[in-house]
Amino acid sequence: MTAGTLSRSERIARLNDRARQAMGLACVAVATEGFRALSEEDQLRLRELIETFDAFTPDNDPYGEHDFGAIYQDGEGRWTTTRPARPAETVFWKIDAYDRDLRFGSDDPANPAVTRRVLTIMLASEY
Numbered sequence: 001m002t003a004g005t006l007s008r009s010e011r012i013a014r015l016n017d018r019a020r021q022a023m024g025l026a027c028v029a030v031a032t033e034g035f036r037a038l039s040e041e042d043q044l045r046l047r048e049l050i051e052t053f054d055a056f057t058p059d060n061d062p063y064g065e066h067d068f069g070a071i072y073q074d075g076e077g078r079w080t081t082t083r084p085a086r087p088a089e090t091v092f093w094k095i096d097a098y099d100r101d102l103r104f105g106s107d108d109p110a111n112p113a114v115t116r117r118v119l120t121i122m123l124a125s126e127y
Helices: 008-021 040-051
Strands: 028-031 068-073 089-098 116-123
Touching: 008 040, 008 089, 008 116, 040 068, 040 116
Parallel strands: 028 116
Antiparallel strands: 068 089, 089 116
């Protein structure tokens, strides 16, 4: 499929994927206090899992726009995109589409010429 034949949701998903894969370059990336309080090793691992995230389901991606995901820490301290029975910690990432001045929501999130993306990483407890 060429860019011209993609649906609006598919175009948004591709732009959101690019934002995740190039955090800080293809989007503004921000992290909450709780995320920044995690160890540097955990933060690096979580960023890697966010950049490579592909565990999209109808539950976490109902519109097919790849704008939200969750990552879990299991009882052994390992981070995973598969929810364990009893997660020790849960981290959310979320992408929002704003106008170029970051003042209002974007009029057209499928159009990168009028949109800037902000990726926020947070502990689920901070949501």
